Amino acid sequence: MENSIRNHFRERLKKARPCYIADSGRNLPAKHVGGRLLEIGCGARFTYRTAGLELYGLDITTEMLPVLKTRFPTCNVVLGDSRELPFRDKAFDIVVFSFLLHHLVHATPKGCVINMHVALQEAVRVMKDRGIAYVREVMVYNKIISHVLFYLTALCAKLHISLDFLEMRSDVVTFFLTEKMFRKLCANLRLEKLSWKEWKFWFLGKSGVEFSLAKKLSEIN
Numbered sequence: 001m002e003n004s005i006r007n008h009f010r011e012r013l014k015k016a017r018p019c020y021i022a023d024s025g026r027n028l029p030a031k032h033v034g035g036r037l038l039e040i041g042c043g044a045r046f047t048y049r050t051a052g053l054e055l056y057g058l059d060i061t062t063e064m065l066p067v068l069k070t071r072f073p074t075c076n077v078v079l080g081d082s083r084e085l086p087f088r089d090k091a092f093d094i095v096v097f098s099f100l101l102h103h104l105v106h107a108t109p110k111g112c113v114i115n116m117h118v119a120l121q122e123a124v125r126v127m128k129d130r131g132i133a134y135v136r137e138v139m140v141y142n143k144i145i146s147h148v149l150f151y152l153t154a155l156c157a158k159l160h161i162s163l164d165f166l167e168m169r170s171d172v173v174t175f176f177l178t179e180k181m182f183r184k185l186c187a188n189l190r191l192e193k194l195s196w197k198e199w200k201f202w203f204l205g206k207s208g209v210e211f212s213l214a215k216k217l218s219e220i221n
């Protein structure tokens with residue numbers, strides 16, 4: 001599965017789809033100046049950056065990293081898997097996931113959720129006690145839509161069919177969480193919501209969601 005993900009993103013990068021190249025960098029609140037930021041599954045760009053931040057980008061697709069480094073020469077690029085981060089505990093002030101979670105798929109929906117749990121757990125491990133995690137993700141309104149899209153994309157991948165009008169590409173299986181599933185994952189990892197923003201951008205019951213999350217104070221010694 002990891003290989004089809006890599007191939008998929010290699011192709012997308014080659015075709016230079018604007019969404020992979022566009023400079024979307026948003027500023028973060030001034031309190032983050034001077035901190036160390038890790039974007040997990042960064043692709044060829046940083047979602048957030050503010051002058052004074054030390055930037056680390058990690059991605060599983062090798063080809064993304066030279067593009068990122070050319071665009072942000074002072075950043076640190078790391079080839080790796082979100083489920084096994086090659087960093088020490090509590091190394092980062094800010095950890096970012098931008099549209100990665102739905103790619104952490106497995107043969108079953110339950111396996112997908114476990115993969116996401118492992119990736120978020122790794123993020124919590126490398127995040128400082130008073131750090132912040134920003135998670136941007138596509139979510140769906142209910143479990144039925146989530147499962148239908150998962151099995152539909154799995155079938156398309158098996159039959160090598162692309163349904164571009166549904167943004168479904170052959171070989172890429174996706175699993176979209178519902179907000180309820182995401183909140184449960186956060187609760188299991190003792191993460192609490194600081195802020196939340198939603199934007200509806202598609203049909204089929206999908207929306208974009210951006211969470212900022214912190215470790216629960218009661219968990220911090």
Ligand SMILES: C[S@@+](CC[C@H](N)C(=O)[O-])C[C@H]1O[C@@H](n2cnc3c(N)ncnc32)[C@H](O)[C@@H]1O
Pocket residue numbers: 005006009019020040041042043044045047058059060061064080081082083097098099100103104
């Ligand atoms: C949809 S793109 C998002 C890229 C970027 N974050 C953005 O918002 O434009 C997903 C990225 O995650 C990477 N990726 C997929 N699976 C990964 C994994 N297990 N660990 C790390 N990166 C992964 C892909 O190579 C791809 O660059």
